[in-house]
Amino acid sequence: xREPDAALHSGAVSADPVSVxxxxxxxxxxxxxxxxxxxxxxxxxxxxxxxxxxARLLEIELRAAGxxxxxxxxxxxxxxLVQDELPDxxxxxxxxxxxxxxxxxRRLRKDSRTSSVSVILLTARGLSADKLEGFSVGADDYIVKxxxxxxxxxxxxxxxxxxxxxxxxxxxxxxxxxxxxxxxIERRVRSGEPFAVLYSDLDHFKAYNDHYGFLRGDRxxxxxxxxxxxAALEVGGEGTFVGHVGGDDFxxxxxxxxxxxxxxxxxxxxxxxxxxxxxxxxxxxxxxxxVDRRGETQRFPVLSISIGIASSARRRFTHFAEAVAVxxxxxxxxxxxxxxxxxxxxxxx
Numbered sequence: 001x002r003e004p005d006a007a008l009h010s011g012a013v014s015a016d017p018v019s020v021x022x023x024x025x026x027x028x029x030x031x032x033x034x035x036x037x038x039x040x041x042x043x044x045x046x047x048x049x050x051x052x053x054x055a056r057l058l059e060i061e062l063r064a065a066g067x068x069x070x071x072x073x074x075x076x077x078x079x080x081l082v083q084d085e086l087p088d089x090x091x092x093x094x095x096x097x098x099x100x101x102x103x104x105x106r107r108l109r110k111d112s113r114t115s116s117v118s119v120i121l122l123t124a125r126g127l128s129a130d131k132l133e134g135f136s137v138g139a140d141d142y143i144v145k146x147x148x149x150x151x152x153x154x155x156x157x158x159x160x161x162x163x164x165x166x167x168x169x170x171x172x173x174x175x176x177x178x179x180x181x182x183x184x185i186e187r188r189v190r191s192g193e194p195f196a197v198l199y200s201d202l203d204h205f206k207a208y209n210d211h212y213g214f215l216r217g218d219r220x221x222x223x224x225x226x227x228x229x230x231a232a233l234e235v236g237g238e239g240t241f242v243g244h245v246g247g248d249d250f251x252x253x254x255x256x257x258x259x260x261x262x263x264x265x266x267x268x269x270x271x272x273x274x275x276x277x278x279x280x281x282x283x284x285x286x287x288x289x290x291v292d293r294r295g296e297t298q299r300f301p302v303l304s305i306s307i308g309i310a311s312s313a314r315r316r317f318t319h320f321a322e323a324v325a326v327x328x329x330x331x332x333x334x335x336x337x338x339x340x341x342x343x344x345x346x347x348x349x
Contacts, residue, residue: 041068042066043088043089044069044070044088044089045090045091045156046081047071047091048072048075048077048078048090048091048093048101049073049093049122050093052073054093055073061152074097074099075098075099075104075107079104079108083114086117088117088118088163089120089156089159089163090104090105090108090120092119092120092121093122094122094125094134095123095125101134102121102133105119106138116163118140118160119139120139120140120155121134121142122143122145123143124144125144140162140163141159164179167179170244173244176241176244177244178245181241181245185320185323188312189317189319189320196255196259196311197251197252197310197311197323197324198253198254198259198263198307198309198327198342199250199307199310199328199330199331200249200308200331201247201248201250201306201331202224202248202304203304203305203335204301204304205220205248207300208220208288211288211290220277221247221248224248224250224305225242228250229242230269231265231269232254235258235261235265236254236261237255239254240252256312256313257313259309259311259344260309260342263344267305267307267341270340271339271340277303278302286301287299304341305340306331306334306342307341308330308332309330309343310323310324310326314346314349329345330343330344
């Protein structure tokens with residue numbers, strides 16, 4: 001197989017590189033977003049109000065704003081509808097017969113199937129005690145009637161936006177996840193300004209996890225997240241984006257001329273600090289021993305980091321998946337070396 005025209009740093013090539021498409025999905029999501037592909041489903045809202053006039057008014061306004069809307073007349077009916085089809089948001093009146101909005105919110109939060117649904121409570125009572133109770137049972141927002149429709153729609157958009165951001169965020173590192181990574185790369189593609197994607201992961205992380213356990217493995221991932229973020233922002237500036245694909249994989253999106261400097265800074269800091277995550281005896285030896293499935297003892301060196309760089313400085317990308325594919329290929333290329341290293345793509349369009 002022909003080697004890509006790449007610059008490899010901090011290591012010698014020991015094997016022919018291969019193109020590996022891993023980490024971020026570069027096929028299914030890309031195809032789904034091609035021009036002419038399926039239109040994303042509208043966000044859904046369940047309106048819960050025992051006043052048919054208010055419920056109908058809300059249904060009309062929300063449908064006009066582009067939401068898919070269902071209506072329930074009380075909390076019991078709302079619970080049944082939520083369990084039948086999970087909405088993105090429940091917009092519920094507080095004062096209702098049988099089950100009020102507070103109890104409905106409590107029930108939603110207690111059930112693991114519905115605990116992540118966003119909830120906005122509506123009420124004619126604007127007392128601070130009522131608002132505090134609404135927030136204490138888990139409501140995301142609290143709106144007093146009579147409400148201004150533009151403000152209501154703005155509050156709904158805000159709650160749904162925060163929910164999307166939370167779903168797109170890594171719970172382990174608090175960094176943006178795959179959805180935001182894709183959006184950021186696609187934004188850079190559309191802008192036309194030169195940019196670079198750095199795709200990194202850790203070498204021998206599975207062996208580390210097997211040897212020390214997942215709790216210490218998680219701490220290494222959190223350490224790497226902080227290190228990558230700090231190095232990327234210090235070198236690349238405020239416009240630099242850092243995301244967590246999952247596991248031990250991270251992505252940096254930055255100005256094209258900052259990419260290699262960021263990679264060097266990440267590698268220097270990682271190699272200097274990662275030994276602190278080993279027991280003294282293992283650190284002194286420079287390796288750990290792990291028994292494989294066949295009962296044989298394998299030696300693994302101290303963790304290192306491999307980084308692949310794709311840049312639009314020399315070639316033009318028309319879709320986020322193209323940049324991801326090149327960065328993934330470069331990462332696979334540099335992982336054939338021992339120790340921390342990065343490979344930058346040098347091919348032109």
